[in-house]
Amino acid sequence: MPLVDYGSSSDDDEHEIQEHNTATGLGGKIQTTSVISLASQQTGTKRQLEQMSEAEKGRKKVSLPPLPSTLTDLYKDRERPPDNPNRHQGRTRARAHVDGSWPVHVYVEVKLSHELFDIVSTLTKTARSLAPSTVSMLQSVESFKKKNDVTVEAESAEDATELHISLTRPIYLQELHLGRFASDIRDTFKCRKRFSVNFSGVQSFSNDDQTRSFLGLRVGAGHVQLESLVAEMDVITQRYSQPKFYPNPQFHASFAWALGGGVLNSEIVDLMSELDGELGHDLRHCSIGVKRVSWKIGQKTGSVELLVD
Secondary structure, three states: OOOOOOOOOHHHHHHHHHHHHHHHOOOHHHHHHHHHHHHHHHHHHHHHHHHHHHHHHHHHOOOOOOOOHHHHHHHHHHOOOOOOHHHHOOOOOOOOOOOOEEEEEEEEEEEOOHHHHHHHHHHHHHHHHHOOOOEEOOOOHHHHHHOOOOOEOOOOOOHHHEEEEEOOOOEEEEHHHHHHHHHHHHHHHOOOEOEEEEEEEEEEEEOOOOOEEEEEEEEOOOHHHHHHHHHHHHHHHHHOOOOOOOOOOOOEEEEEEEEOOOOOOHHHHHHHHHHHHHHHHHHHOOEEEEOEEEEEEOOEEEEEEOEOO
16 A cells, blocks of 8 residues: 655645534534634644653753662671672682572581690691682681781681581572571570581592582591481571581581682591590590581671570
């Protein structure tokens, strides 16, 4: 179908008016005035719309005032800095950051006695002499305050003489589940009794993605009780579609690490085992009381106390 060509001649205009007049039975003069009046109204309406459009544009250019600090400060603790390995001794995230997803770790604390601290310090020095890149995960409160040349992972003097035994793999939860997850742990373990663990020797480990290797104190006595805690934690983590703990767990308290999956290998452990004659007896007789189950969500921690036997 050909496009309609709207001409501008007066003859065409008059022809249209006449056709309209014939259809309505009105005189040509009166109807001509009516059409012109209608055109004037349309022109006026168009001008009004144009004026309204200009006003709308003007309103869009007006910037909104900033939110008050009382609101923005509420979310400061949710802001996470970008991943920078240089700020974390070369460590990288095992999983890329996802907004609304938080790393969670459940564990029992290992508060070191002076005797056990001395044993771990000697083992760490031996490891560093064989693998200089070894990083200690603890140090004395005094050396922590002096900021000596020993690189440590502890973030405060309180953490400097504390290790942990994991009860979960690294897991990630959505923010809306965090409160309920903590409540589940409290409800599960609030009636469990305290117990003790002893260490039977030193062992090397690697993390899941083989980016770091660790040296840890292997748990001897207390293994059965830890397995019972893990079994109950597995029930909780699966409610949130998270993986169970490792099969046939080798419970341990890591005290040193190095970048790379095989840096702190069995050869180092074998060499350090030569110290067993000197330190082994004391290590196996250091008893650690397990008084609570703890968790860390992001940078925040919580715990539930176990019952006194």
